[in-house]
Amino acid sequence: MQHAGKTGHARLEDDRLLRGQGRFVDDLDVPDLLHVVFLRSAYAHARIGKIDKSTAEKIVGVHAVLTLADLKEVLTCERLPAATPASAIHFHVDPCILVKDEACYVGEPIAMVVADTRAIAEDAAALIEIDAEILPAVTEIRAGLSSDSPRTRLDQPDNCVARWTIGYGDCESAFAKAAHKISASFELHKGGAIPMEGRGLLARPDPLDGVLTVWDSTQMPHRVKRVLVTTLGLNENQIRVIAPDVGGGFGPKGPVYAEEVAVSAAALLLQKPLKWIEDRYENFISTNQERDQYWDVEGAFDADGRLLGIRGTLLHDHGACTPSGIQLPQNSTTNLIGPYILPTYKLDVSLCLTNKTPTTSTRGAGRPQGTFVMERLLDRMAAKLGIGRDEIRRRNLIPADALPYVTQVLTRDGLPMTYDSGDYPECQRRALEAAGWHDFLARQKAAREKGRWIGLGLSNYVEGTGRGPFETASLRIGPSGKILVASGAASQGQGTSTMLAHIAAKVLGVRPEVIDVTCGDTHAIAMGLGAYASRQTVTAGNALHAASLEIAQKIKQTAAHLLEVSADDLELRDSFVQVKGVASMKKSFGEIAKTLSGNAGFALPGGMKPGLFAAVDFEPPAITYTNGTHLAEVEVDIRTGHIKITRYVIVHDCGNMINPQIVEGQVLGGVVHGISATLFEWIRHDAQGQPLTVSLADYLLPTAHDVPRIEIHHMESPTPLNPLGVKGAAESGTIGAPAAIVSAIEDALAPLKIEISQLPVTPQRLQKLIRKAQAGGSP
Amino acid sequence: MDERIITIEVNGKQYRLKVPVRENLADFLRHRLHLTGTHTGCEHGVCGSCTILLDSRSVRSCLILAVQCDGRSVRTVESLADAAGKLDPLQDAFSRHHALQCGFCTPGVLMTLVELRENADPSEINEDMIREKLSGNLCRCTGYQGMVDAALETLSRPDKRL
Ligand code: FES
Ligand code: FES
Numbered sequence: 001m002q003h004a005g006k007t008g009h010a011r012l013e014d015d016r017l018l019r020g021q022g023r024f025v026d027d028l029d030v031p032d033l034l035h036v037v038f039l040r041s042a043y044a045h046a047r048i049g050k051i052d053k054s055t056a057e058k059i060v061g062v063h064a065v066l067t068l069a070d071l072k073e074v075l076t077c078e079r080l081p082a083a084t085p086a087s088a089i090h091f092h093v094d095p096c097i098l099v100k101d102e103a104c105y106v107g108e109p110i111a112m113v114v115a116d117t118r119a120i121a122e123d124a125a126a127l128i129e130i131d132a133e134i135l136p137a138v139t140e141i142r143a144g145l146s147s148d149s150p151r152t153r154l155d156q157p158d159n160c161v162a163r164w165t166i167g168y169g170d171c172e173s174a175f176a177k178a179a180h181k182i183s184a185s186f187e188l189h190k191g192g193a194i195p196m197e198g199r200g201l202l203a204r205p206d207p208l209d210g211v212l213t214v215w216d217s218t219q220m221p222h223r224v225k226r227v228l229v230t231t232l233g234l235n236e237n238q239i240r241v242i243a244p245d246v247g248g249g250f251g252p253k254g255p256v257y258a259e260e261v262a263v264s265a266a267a268l269l270l271q272k273p274l275k276w277i278e279d280r281y282e283n284f285i286s287t288n289q290e291r292d293q294y295w296d297v298e299g300a301f302d303a304d305g306r307l308l309g310i311r312g313t314l315l316h317d318h319g320a321c322t323p324s325g326i327q328l329p330q331n332s333t334t335n336l337i338g339p340y341i342l343p344t345y346k347l348d349v350s351l352c353l354t355n356k357t358p359t360t361s362t363r364g365a366g367r368p369q370g371t372f373v374m375e376r377l378l379d380r381m382a383a384k385l386g387i388g389r390d391e392i393r394r395r396n397l398i399p400a401d402a403l404p405y406v407t408q409v410l411t412r413d414g415l416p417m418t419y420d421s422g423d424y425p426e427c428q429r430r431a432l433e434a435a436g437w438h439d440f441l442a443r444q445k446a447a448r449e450k451g452r453w454i455g456l457g458l459s460n461y462v463e464g465t466g467r468g469p470f471e472t473a474s475l476r477i478g479p480s481g482k483i484l485v486a487s488g489a490a491s492q493g494q495g496t497s498t499m500l501a502h503i504a505a506k507v508l509g510v511r512p513e514v515i516d517v518t519c520g521d522t523h524a525i526a527m528g529l530g531a532y533a534s535r536q537t538v539t540a541g542n543a544l545h546a547a548s549l550e551i552a553q554k555i556k557q558t559a560a561h562l563l564e565v566s567a568d569d570l571e572l573r574d575s576f577v578q579v580k581g582v583a584s585m586k587k588s589f590g591e592i593a594k595t596l597s598g599n600a601g602f603a604l605p606g607g608m609k610p611g612l613f614a615a616v617d618f619e620p621p622a623i624t625y626t627n628g629t630h631l632a633e634v635e636v637d638i639r640t641g642h643i644k645i646t647r648y649v650i651v652h653d654c655g656n657m658i659n660p661q662i663v664e665g666q667v668l669g670g671v672v673h674g675i676s677a678t679l680f681e682w683i684r685h686d687a688q689g690q691p692l693t694v695s696l697a698d699y700l701l702p703t704a705h706d707v708p709r710i711e712i713h714h715m716e717s718p719t720p721l722n723p724l725g726v727k728g729a730a731e732s733g734t735i736g737a738p739a740a741i742v743s744a745i746e747d748a749l750a751p752l753k754i755e756i757s758q759l760p761v762t763p764q765r766l767q768k769l770i771r772k773a774q775a776g777g778s779p
Numbered sequence: 780m781d782e783r784i785i786t787i788e789v790n791g792k793q794y795r796l797k798v799p800v801r802e803n804l805a806d807f808l809r810h811r812l813h814l815t816g817t818h819t820g821c822e823h824g825v826c827g828s829c830t831i832l833l834d835s836r837s838v839r840s841c842l843i844l845a846v847q848c849d850g851r852s853v854r855t856v857e858s859l860a861d862a863a864g865k866l867d868p869l870q871d872a873f874s875r876h877h878a879l880q881c882g883f884c885t886p887g888v889l890m891t892l893v894e895l896r897e898n899a900d901p902s903e904i905n906e907d908m909i910r911e912k913l914s915g916n917l918c919r920c921t922g923y924q925g926m927v928d929a930a931l932e933t934l935s936r937p938d939k940r941l
Contacts, residue, residue, distance in 0.1 A: 014874040017882030018866060020816015020856035024883065027815035119801065196820040196828055196883040196919050247818070247883030248919050280821040493881025493920045665877045665921060672922035696825035696917065704913035704923035709906075 011498040011662070012512065013245075013491070022245040025200045025217045026277045033202070034063055036263055036276040037121035039111040039128050040286065041103035044139065044355035044689025045152070048101050049131030051111060056127040061120040064270060065128065067111045068098040071265045076233040080258055086325035088164040091156055093321040093353065097231070097258050097265070103132070104153055104320040105356050106691055107285030109258055114266060114274060137355040137689040141292060141315050144352040152320060152353040161318055162326050162351040166333045167311075168408035169344030171300075174309035178300035182380050183312075185297075187758045188369045188738075190290035191681030193362040194701060195492070197247020198278035199287060201260055203267035213240045214264055218520075219249040220256075220530035222488055225522045227256040228264055243520030243530075249492030250673070251361040252288040254532045255323045259286075284683075284694040288324075288360040291683055292317040293332060293369050297347075299377040305385050305392045309344035310336070310377065318351040319358035326351065327412065328359060328366040331464075334409050334417060335735070336370035339424040339460050339627055340378075340396040345409070355689045361532070363673045364734035371461040372759070375739035379457075379746065380755070389743065390432055393460060397424045404720075411464065411623055419462060419625045421717040427651050428460055431629035434713055435649040440633075448751075453636045454646070455750070457743025461630075461735045464623040465654070465728025466538025466721075472528050473544035474615035475504060475551050479597060481575055481590025483508065483515045488528010489540035490520035494730060495662045496536055500544050502658055503724070507548035508589075509572035527617070534626070534728025537658060542722045543618035550614040558592050561606035624719040626654040626727045630671070630736035634744040641767030643679060643745060645708045650736070653715040655727040663729045664712050670733020671710055676702045678738040682760050749773075785849040789814065790858040798845045804838075805829045807845035808855060816856040816886045820917070827916035830887035831855050837894040856886035859893070869893065872933045878925035884918040888926055891916055896934050904935040 016022055041048075053065035064070075068078060079094040099110040111128055115121035136150035143149055144159045152159050175181065201216040212234065218224050221241040228239050246253065259276055267274045278287070297312030316329040333347050382392040398405050400423035407417045432438070440456045447454045473487040485504055489496050496519050501512035518524040529539075552572055559577040560567040563585055571580050578586030593612045598604060633647035650667060657663045680700040684692040693699040718725025742756050745766070752773035758765060781800040786793065789812060798807060805822070808814045808831070820826035822841045829840040832854040859867040869892055872878070879885040895904065895912050909930045913923060 010874040011877070013882065014879060015866075017879055017885055018856075018870040018873055018889070019860055020814070020886050022816075022882050024815075024818070026819075027809075029810075029813070119799075194919060196826060196881070196917065197818070198820075246881065247820075248881045250919070280823065280826075493879075493883075495880065661877045665880055665925065668922035668924055669880065669920045673919070695823050696821050697823070701917050701919070703915070703917065704910040704927060706914075707923060709927075710922060710924060 011495045012501055012517070013495060013497055024197055024245045024247055025202055025215050028202050028215055028244065030204055030273045033273045033275055034114050034116065035118040035121050036266065036274050037113050037118060037125045038109040038259065039113070039125045041099065041106055041108045041110055043103060043132060043134050044106050044137035045135040046103045046132040047135060048099055048103055048110065049133065052129040053111070056113060056124040059120060059124040059127065061116040062113060062124045064114045065111060065124065066114065066266055068100050071098065071262060071269065074232060074265045074268045076231055080256060080261060081227060081230055082256060082323045086162065088162040088326055089322060090161060093153065093161070095258050095321045095323055095358065097261050102154060106689060107282065107357055108320070109262065109286070112262055112266060114270065139354060139356065139685055139687060139689045141294065141317050141352040141354060144354055145315065145350055152355050156353065159353045160350055161322060161353045163349065165346065165348050166409060167346035169309065171309045171311045171344040171346040174344040175298070175300045175311070178308050179303040180301045180381065180384060181298060182377065182384060183298040184377060184380065185757055186295040186373060186376070188293045188295065188372060189682060189759050190362065190369065190677050191683050191699070192284065192287065192289040193250035193252045194283065195248025195250055195253070198280065198283040199253060199257065199259065200277040201263055202273065202275040203264045204273035205267050205271055207271065211238055211240055212264060212268060213242065215242050215244050216260060217246050217253060218243050219253040219490055219492055219532060221490055221520045221522055222528040222530060224256050224260055227261065231261045232265060232268065240523045243490045246492040249531060250363040251365060253492065255288060255360050280696060281694050284699065285357060285691050288358050289683055290328065290362050291356070291359055293329070295373050297373055297377065299381060301381050305381055305387055305395055307340060307342050307396050310342060311346040313348045316349065316351045317354050317356065317359055319354055319356050321358045323358050324360040328361050330412065331366035332370040334370065334411065335367035335462070336374045337407055337409065338371055338374050339398055339462050340374065341398055356685060363670060364731050367463060367735045368674060368677065368738050371459065371735050372739045375459045375743065379743050389458060390428065390437060393428060394425060397428065397460065399425060413468060415622050418622060420719045420721050421655065422625065422627045422653050423715065423717060424460060424627060427627060427653055427715055428629045430713060431458065431631050431649055431651040434651065434711065435631035435633070435647065437631070453638050453748045454633065455744040455746065455748025456631060456633045457740045457747055458629060458631050459736045459739035459743060462625045462627045463534065463732040463735055465534040465626050466620050466624045467532065467535050468539070468620045470529070470617045470619040471536065471539030471543055472525055472615065472617050473500065473540050473547055474525055474613065475544065475547040477551065477589050477593045477612040479590050479594040481588055481593065483510065485515055485517045485544060486524035487519050487540045487544060488525055488530065489536040490530040492531060494536065494666065499537055499541060499658050499662060503541050503545050504548045507545065507552050510575050514575065534730040534732070537726050538624060538722055538728055539618050539620055541658065541726060542724055543616045545724055546616040546618065547614040551612055554612060555589060555592050558596060558605065558608050559587050562587055562595065621721055624655065624721045624727045626729060626732045628652040628732055628736055630740035632740040632744045634741065634748055636745060636748045636766070638770060641763035641770060643761065643763070643766065645675060645741065648708050648710045650710065651713045651715060652732065653717050654729040654732065655719045656716055656725040657714065658726060660714065666729045667712055667733040668710055670731055671737055672702060672707050674734040674737025675707055675741065677734065677760065678741045679760055682762070783846050785846055787848050788852040790854060800844065800846050802845050803841055804843045804845050804848055805840035808840060814855050814857050818883050818886060820883065825917070827891065828884050828887040830890045830916065832890055832894060835897065837891050856889055859889060869929065869933045872929035873926065876925040876929040876932070878921060878929040880920035884916060888913065888916045888918065892930050892934065901934060901936050906931060
């Protein structure tokens with residue numbers, strides 16, 4: 001595949017962002033703008049009685065103090081119609097737009113203050129008095145699933161919001177005939193998304209045209225619009241949602257939140273433009289997170305270390321509501337299989353409602369945990385059998401000639417999970433070679449002699465990308481000659497506009513810079529989905545590719561009539577269509593568009609259909625699977641438990657790459673997110689459900705000094721599932737990291753026989769394990 | 780509410796304005812002067828996205844009040860391109876090295892690196908020093924590698940580059 005600009009080809013987004021001229025939602029200003037601050041529950045679980053707003057309302061500069069009762073005038077419902085369908089869910093708990101009578105996590109919004117400035121609104125919010133009766137809180141999932149647990153919500157029968165079994169084959173007999181078995185338990189934590197820009201929106205009702213415009217820091221503007229249409233009872237043409245520049249998303253800006261509805265409703269009620277900007281504290285308590293999964297699993301292997309089966313249980317912390325169905329734990333369970341042949345599988349999954357912030361996908365979306373479990377089982381079995389960690393994987397990887405490989409589980413769309421293209425053994429081979437796997441033993445020995453504890457770890461993984469059902473893209477050229485692209489895709493930094501411009505530019509024979517791309521505006525295109533599941537190059541990219549081909553064809557056909565030549569003799573170049581090799585015989589795109597926009601009463605030439613406009617919905621036939629191998633080299637400080645990643649090598653295969661530099665950026669960011677989840681990020685609460693990590697000082701993120709230089713090598717196995725042969729790349733970096741790093745840490749500490757079963761691996765936790773091992777205790 | 784009149788130079792322009800004493804410099808720049816290139820990612824002094832230069836030293840504008848800047852001089856990201864609009868070499872290198880994705884952290888990162896450029900000896904600037912310098916700026920998108928490379932290319936002497 002010919003790549004668009006490996007280096008030096010600036011993204012279209014860069015110039016304004018570099019100048020400080022980005023337009024993030026808090027940068028937007030409109031006349032008469034008022035500011036919103038939410039009063040949130042201070043308790044994990046409480047019955048809410050009388051809300052006394054009288055003192056707050058008297059503050060100079062306060063325009064309104066609103067509760068659910070006040071918003072009802074403009075709302076059609078009290079809860080957010082958020083539920084993603086899932087038959088395993090026993091009862092849906094949609095988030096409340098504002099708490100009515102029961103608060104179920106610290107941070108749940110109860111009331112809102114509208115004032116001249118945010119500072120005044122904050123002053124006033126502190127003066128609202130609430131009668132609250134504190135109720136017992138569910139803060140731990142094992143306890144929460146036991147029969148004598150208090151309930152997360154008083155109106156629910158118990159805390160087990162969903163339970164199901166995933167699996168296939170005869171696991172019992174596999175275990176009965178196994179030569180080797182191992183069991184393991186893991187407590188896996190994954191933190192929040194923590195984009196540098198929090199959530200936020202500006203909602204402006206316009207009395208002139210009756211349209212409510214909402215600028216929203218969201219990954220899915222069309223979904224926000226749909227929810228607003230439903231909850232506010234407006235017509236589709238009365239709401240426009242725009243995602244302006246968005247300062248990172250990574251998952252949690254996909255679901256719609258109560259605040260988006262509440263602020264929009266209040267704007268309608270007061271007929272004033274309102275802005276709400278989430279601060280970092282709110283981001284830690286009210287934006288969806290991932291948190292805890294507890295796995296108890298067993299693996300059955302034959303005498304050579306080939307997998308016969310995996311079985312066990314998974315308990316998952318679902319938080320206080322069900323804003324996104326079960327997709328997060330579902331991804332964990334299916335991604336466990338990875339690039340391996342797993343003949344039988346049985347996992348019982350239970351989701352526990354807790355009095356904590358709801359959990360939904362963050363970058364990687366549950367997959368790193370599933371991959372972690374599989375990879376740790378392989379390492380442990382390799383140790384037991386005394387074979388190499390690379391060798392046990394080679395024995396279990398799906399061979400290249402078995403692709404497309406149909407696994408025995410179904411994906412969310414009901415189709416069998418099918419790996420479409422790739423060469424997993426070769427991917428591992430290249431990674432081992434690039435990282436110097438075969439010389440490492442010697443290096444490690446030499447280092448150990450000097451008292452240095454170094455280790456090398458590896459992991460293999462797949463990632464389902466390009467999820468449907470569809471994405472839209474349109475291309476329009478009017479008499480101005482300007483090429484206008486619109487898509488339902490939305491960008492939070494992925495360079496989506498650049499990617500789209502490159503695809504259209506290549507087909508139309510123009511430079512990407514001359515294309516005007518609009519993403520994330522519901523007025524620019526009627527339907528769309530947006531950013532989730534590493535999908536936009538696959539879905540929007542292919543949609544635009546088809547639209548561009550259609551327009552290119554139409555330009556040629558029209559010009560063929562005008563120039564009286566055959567369409568086959570024409571080529572597109574720099575916004576002109578010309579006779580090949582005869583630069584003087586040409587028409588500009590603008591002239592073609594003008595011709596096709598018609599003259600009153602006259603027929604269009606050659607029976608052409610009007611206009612240069614094409615809109616395509618690309619519906620991917622199935623999910624396409626990206627894969628990769630990660631190798632991490634670490635050095636452990638045996639006294640402090642400090643872990644330094646000294647080298648990181650990736651071989652990555654996401655099919656054809658439109659723009660390798662952007663792909664690398666996505667992988668890099670993903671890996672660092674994965675490193676961060678492995679070593680740093682940890683959302684903590686006390687026993688009452690009070691969050692303890694509510695600032696960037698308590699909740700650690702890696703800095704430039706904490707991460708190594710990351711080497712990325714590419715394989716390109718085009719997928720047969722779409723014309724561009726592309727797959728997604730935005731999350732895969734995150735998936736392989738925890739397993740590879742932990743493999744490396746255990747390798748470094750191999751003489752101590754340490755087994756790591758908890759994420760994150762903080763220095764304190766590791767130091768404890770080391771001390772225990774040194775004292776001779778079993779780890 | 781308590782207010783004071785302050786005189787302040789921002790990006791070479793003099794302002795004399797009345798400000799609430801509790802207003803921090805970040806809000807002053809963003810919402811009073813409409814210089815929205817300076818971002819606020821935490822408002823508690825950790826993320827570095829609000830970094831500006833105050834009398835040529837990098838400062839987190841969320842941690843200082845506007846009134847404390849009375850009589851002083853501020854430079855923000857908006858000052859980096861030249862009068863004709865040409866990007867600073869550092870900005871240009873950021874684009875070429877894909878050092879930004881969402882761009883939210885970028886202005887703070889740029890100002891941190893400008894301080895390094897103005898104060899360190901180019902013959903001493905290496906990757907380690909740049910990573911150390913950047914350790915007060917959080918970026919959630921890029922993994923930092925692009926910005927380190929852009930800084931190496933622009934700020935260091937060729938023999939210190941990779
Ligand atoms: S906003 Fe100032 S350091 Fe984060
Ligand atoms: S580019 Fe998004 S936070 Fe740095």
